[in-house]
Amino acid sequence: MAAKARAEALLRLRKVSRSYGKRLALHPLDLELRAGRCTALFGHNGSGKSTLLRIASGRDVPTGGQALFAGRVMSEDDPEVRARVAVVGDTVACYPDLTVREHLELVTVAHAVDDAAGWIDQVLADRRLSDHARALPGALSSGQLQSLLLAAALVRPRDLMVLDEPEQRLDPDARVRLAELLTAEKEGGVAVLLATHQAELAEAVADHMIALEDGRVIAEGTPAAVLRQLGIRA
Numbered sequence: 001m002a003a004k005a006r007a008e009a010l011l012r013l014r015k016v017s018r019s020y021g022k023r024l025a026l027h028p029l030d031l032e033l034r035a036g037r038c039t040a041l042f043g044h045n046g047s048g049k050s051t052l053l054r055i056a057s058g059r060d061v062p063t064g065g066q067a068l069f070a071g072r073v074m075s076e077d078d079p080e081v082r083a084r085v086a087v088v089g090d091t092v093a094c095y096p097d098l099t100v101r102e103h104l105e106l107v108t109v110a111h112a113v114d115d116a117a118g119w120i121d122q123v124l125a126d127r128r129l130s131d132h133a134r135a136l137p138g139a140l141s142s143g144q145l146q147s148l149l150l151a152a153a154l155v156r157p158r159d160l161m162v163l164d165e166p167e168q169r170l171d172p173d174a175r176v177r178l179a180e181l182l183t184a185e186k187e188g189g190v191a192v193l194l195a196t197h198q199a200e201l202a203e204a205v206a207d208h209m210i211a212l213e214d215g216r217v218i219a220e221g222t223p224a225a226v227l228r229q230l231g232i233r234a
């Protein structure tokens, strides 16, 4: 990747805010995210993490400020946004009559991935899903479903990965592999934005951390500095 492309912010949120009716769920906030960098959002339930992630992935429009992706106003209607932004949501949405492998095939067809079969095999193996490739979603554990969500983001092209509490439902071993995966994504030049409740995950992968409370930024900086400020680390 050209040095210039790395230097420019892929995602730029300028004074972005979100109200629901009269209630301001997200106060004006600035955020820039570059290729190969990770920002982690941290905060209690209802602090505004998912609201911010929806805006940062183009799935919602801010009621104030502007969200730009590659210099353009972000919208999920923009084919470039859909082609370059992979989202791992916090709810599991599956087709009950498609197998694990068929879900991944569907994603690769939608994103016109060439020679997808080998790549799907690799992602299934990495996410410990090979033995469940022919299983229907109803036969998977909650952790395996979460792994399928991750796998669906990994079989498609992406420059920005947005993840909402991806550690949910994963066992400790899978959480370690999640941290390794996100580190590898960064090394591959992907910009990563994640909401997490797990301080260890943020420490392992994030370059920058934003702590939210009631929709406001209460701390921002390196994970070490933010976690110290929050009293979570000495």
Ligand SMILES: Nc1ncnc2c1ncn2[C@@H]1O[C@H](COP(=O)(O)OP(=O)(O)OP(=O)(O)O)[C@@H](O)[C@H]1O
Pocket: 020, 025, 043, 044, 045, 046, 047, 048, 049, 050, 051, 052
């Ligand atoms: N569609 C909506 N309509 C009204 N209020 C909403 C809506 N979506 C979110 N909110 C409110 O916005 C605030 C922030 O919610 P958000 O889902 O962003 O929190 P969160 O930090 O992701 O929480 P969690 O850790 O529980 O996922 C909450 O008070 C929530 O009730």
